[in-house]
Amino acid sequence: MKNVAKATKYRTIQSLNNKSEKELFHDYAINKDLAIRNELVNRHLYIAEILSKKFVNKGIDYEDIYQVASVGLIYAIERFDLSKGFEFSSFATPTIIGEIKKHFRDKGWSIRVPRRIQELSKKINGAKTTLHQKLQRTPMIRDIAEYLDCTEEEVMEAMEASQVYTPKSLDLTYDNDGEDKDVQLMDLIGDTDKSFDLLENRDFLEKAMEKLNEVEKKVLKDRFFASKTQMQIAEEMNVSQMTVSRMEKKIIEKFRKELNKSL
Incomplete structure (x- = not known):
C-alpha cells in the first residue's frame, strides 16, 4: 500500500510540474487543492527571497523576514484572481511587502540595536521578576549584574536601549521651562517625507527602463x-x-535582474 501511495504522489507531482502557471491558478481556484498551492509556492518563492533581502540589517533576522514573506506569498496566491489579467508577480509584490512591514511594526525595534544588547535586555526582564520574588524588593542594577554575571555598565546600556523597543506615546508631555503650556512629544517630531519612497522607486524605474x-x-x-x-x-x-x-515576462525578468543588483 505504501508503494502505491508513493507512486500516486509521484504521478501527482509530475502532473503539476508539467502544468503552466495559469493552469495551476485556474485549477486551484476551482478545487483549492493544497498540492497545487504548494507547487505555486515553490515556483514563486524567489519573489519572497528577493523582497526579504531588501529588509536585511534593519533589526530583524533575515530568516524571520523570509518566513513572513513566504506567508505573504501564500496570502497572495489565495487572493489572486486570474481573470483580472495581471501577472502574479505584479500582484504578489505589494502583498508580501505589506506583510513584512506589518511584521516590523509589530515586532521590530524602533532603532537598530546590536543583537547582544537585545538578548541581554530579554535576560534582564526575566532577572527582574526572579530577583523581585527572591529579594522581596525591587532589584538594583548591581543585583541584576551579579545575577546575570555581567557588568553594571552592560545592564544599564541594555536597559536604556530597551526603551526603543516600545515607542513612547505622542501625547507624552514635557515641562516647557516655565512656559504656560507644556510641550507634547508630537510637537518635537518632524513629519516623514513621503516623497522619499517615491523618489527611490522612480530612480529604480528610470534605471531599469x-x-x-x-x-x-x-x-x-x-x-x-x-x-x-x-x-x-x-x-x-x-x-x-x-x-x-x-x-x-521578459520585461519582468530584466527588472528582477536590476533589483538584484540594487540589493
Whole structure:
C-alpha cells in the first residue's frame, strides 16, 4: 500500500510540474487543492527571497523576514484572481511587502540595536521578576549584574536601549521651562517625507527602463500605468496575446535582474 501511495504522489507531482502557471491558478481556484498551492509556492518563492533581502540589517533576522514573506506569498496566491489579467508577480509584490512591514511594526525595534544588547535586555526582564520574588524588593542594577554575571555598565546600556523597543506615546508631555503650556512629544517630531519612497522607486524605474527597447517600454507603460489588458495591447500592436505575454515576462525578468543588483 505504501508503494502505491508513493507512486500516486509521484504521478501527482509530475502532473503539476508539467502544468503552466495559469493552469495551476485556474485549477486551484476551482478545487483549492493544497498540492497545487504548494507547487505555486515553490515556483514563486524567489519573489519572497528577493523582497526579504531588501529588509536585511534593519533589526530583524533575515530568516524571520523570509518566513513572513513566504506567508505573504501564500496570502497572495489565495487572493489572486486570474481573470483580472495581471501577472502574479505584479500582484504578489505589494502583498508580501505589506506583510513584512506589518511584521516590523509589530515586532521590530524602533532603532537598530546590536543583537547582544537585545538578548541581554530579554535576560534582564526575566532577572527582574526572579530577583523581585527572591529579594522581596525591587532589584538594583548591581543585583541584576551579579545575577546575570555581567557588568553594571552592560545592564544599564541594555536597559536604556530597551526603551526603543516600545515607542513612547505622542501625547507624552514635557515641562516647557516655565512656559504656560507644556510641550507634547508630537510637537518635537518632524513629519516623514513621503516623497522619499517615491523618489527611490522612480530612480529604480528610470534605471531599469534604460534596459528596455521602445516596444518593451510601450508594453510596460500600457500594462502597468495605463492598466490595459494583454489583449488590448496585442490588438494595438497587431500581434498575438501570447507575444505580449512573452514580452511582459521578459520585461519582468530584466527588472528582477536590476533589483538584484540594487540589493
